[in-house]
Amino acid sequence: MATKGIGSALFPQVEQNVINDGIKALSLEVNIGNAGARTFYERQGFVPRRQFCMMTKTLVQSTVPLHVAS
Secondary structure (H helix, E strand, C coil): CCCCCHHHHHHHHHHHHHHHCCCCCCCCCCCCCCHHHHHHHHHCCCCCCCCCCCCCCCCCCCCCCHHHHC
C-alpha cells in the first residue's frame, strides 16, 4: 500500500470534522529546520507566525502535601 500523499488526502477530512465540532483554528508546532514538513503544512494553508515563540514546559506529576490542599 502506497502512503505517499495520504496526509494531503486526510487533511481536508480532519479539517471538516473539527469545523463541524465548532473549532475555529488549528495550530501546530514544526521544527524550524524541517523544510519538508513546513512546506507540506504551508500547502495545507497553515501560515508561519512571525515573531512568535512556541514554548514548552514538561510537567511532572507530584503529590501535594495534605496541609497545603486543606
